[in-house]
Amino acid sequence: MRKVGKKSTLAGVIFAILLVALNLRPAISSIGPMLEPIRADLSLTNGQVSLLTAVPVLCMGLFAPFAIVFNRRFGFKRSIGFLLAIIGLFTLGRGLWPSYFNLLLSSFFIGIAIAIIGPMLSAMIKRDFPNRTASLIGVYSFGMGLGATLAAGFTSVVYAASGWPAGLAIWSGLALAALIVWLRTAEPKSDLDGQVVPESTLIIARSPWKNLKAWYMLLFFGFQSAFFFSMLTWLAPIAIDKGLSVLAAGAVVTVMTAVQIVCNISVPLLFSRYPNRFHWVLAVLSFGTVGILLLMFAGTWSVWLAAALIGVALGGLFPIALLLPLDATDSADEANSWAAMTQSGGYLISAFMPFIIGVIYDNTGNHDISLWLFLSFVFFMILFAYLLNRKA
Template sequence: MAALQKKSALGLMVMAIFFVSLNLRPAISSVGPVLEIIRTDLGLSNSQVSLLTSIPVFCMGLFAPLAVVFNRKFGMKRSVAFLIVVIGALTFVRGLAPTFAVLLASSFFIGLSIAIISPLISAMIKRNFPTKTTSLIGVYSFGLGLGATLSTGFTGVFYTWTDWPLALASWGALAVIALILWFRVNEPKSDGLEDDLTVGPGNSPWKNRRAWYMLVFFGLQSALFFSMITWLAPILIEKGMTVLAASAVLTVMTSVQLVGNLSIPALLAKFPSRLFWTMVSLLFGASGIGLLMMDQLVLAWPAAVCLGFTLGGLFPIALLMPLDENERADDVNSWTSMIQGGGYIISSIMPFSVGFFYDRFGSHDLTLVLFMSYIVLLALFAILLSKRKKALTT
């Protein structure tokens, strides 16, 4: 009976993790399909409007270390619940006061909230599912991908029914569902993330060479994701697509991403070569960017398929890295905070850079070159990570 209750509790926890993860992308990814409309309506430059993606991603990096502080002071359950409320409430506010200042402020605090939630969820997975981390990371990344897919696919549709402020605000409803499930999860006996059965000093990431490689890898794959989510539709609109058609291509990309979110963790469970699956994912990405460079609109559809598989595959691989490297949940929290903190700061530069260069040169040709350079750099760091070198200093 006790075993059945424990299994049921863990099943509820999986559902709660999934619905929490659904909330961690729509406030950012919903901006892409209506980016040009927001820019025109509010009289903004491309650099200014790109801040709506760059600021939350930067905050996701800057404030990730606060996950350790929040967990120790408030506990995981209360911390995540409060931050989900923040995300939902500020998303709703966008529909009530659709000004650039409100959009920027909400982006800042939403990014801060996501920054703290993400390491806590990774540590929760490591502590409660130590033998099934690959599968649970698949659930978590699938939730993130589904949130991005729904928001990119339906924001444009909602816009045709109402207007862009209400289209953005509608995604706050996801927070209500997540909270209902999250409050039913039983909080662990100890507020700390450390496994009571594990003793000894922690595994600090700050002087570990592999941790820094992981940080850069995470930042590069995240930069590719947020840049694609933000700028793929504007790139295609510049090439002659309508807003709805470009949104449909974006939806194809994020839908295929879901396949990668699920299939790569499943494949890793059976064939655990991280390097092989990373290179396969990057090969698809290089092919997709190459198709976009050909300036044929019909090629945008297979390009979206290739890019979707790349984004869906790289993210769970990046999430698994700190979990593979550590045994204790507390160490996972520390490593994830550092890797995602620095990684998101790196990735926040990319969407803004695209807008900056587009304002200066009036073309997205350089954008596609930048995307391809990220593929090359990701391959380089994947190779470095395949070599088992541990510490920067001894």
């Protein structure tokens, strides 16, 4: 088995991780800007079209545990390569067969692929970069955020030129690029120092489902994910209620996601100097809390600042949530099991939160309760981060 000894090879592996991460959001986030054109063109109800974004997130919760099966049977390289091909084929199929059935079918299989890749990518980072997990998780989370932002922004541009089927299908090219790079550069079972990990030393981990700490991580991941998806869905309507135009409200969301992307990669780079995760949770959530309070009590001028502050919180929380299972485990297989559990339960929690907020808004006509609900997310994240810190 060949060792990883050259910096150029390491850079290739890191680039491959970045490209894989880039593909974990575009198939979902590209649907959002196209919901109305799809609904009108295919004569769908709002309920039907909403399933196109709900199904992938639900699959991300239901199928994440299969990452353990895929890794043990096929290994990281073959599994992730196969799942990238699934994402690319079903994304391309949206343009070739633009029917509601195919859109729903593609959402289902793409959601499964994303669900399985997520924990496996975390586990691979644990295995290959045991001394720099925080930095590589930063690359991973940066890639996901960048992919989501690119798809949300450029899908509309392609739609204006060629229609919504092309706007959705174009992201298959990103999956193809990632697949080529992944198969050419991904190195099996090697850490940053070039040491080879024999197959016989890979420990088959015990299930984390009976471990209280794993449950704390699951709930932390769930509330940070609920915070992210709820803000992504409802920040623009909240901004409109505060007096902004539809165009300005969309720009507010762009500000939030841009700040989030910067923090996705910059915050983890500081973990080696300031390693205490609980202190980081308190720090980034202090920004988010101020942002929520501005939305609750300040005027229209505050929306832009609030979006930036919330972006800091979202950008810092996600890499922390990804790192917690890696901090608590000793092997890649164990990290895969813990990451699969936390992401499975966490995404199931978050899948329903934007819908619940929508129901609340339908019944109250304002976002007052929604904003208090966001503050409750902050409270619960601090609570579970404290419990994890205390148990450490």
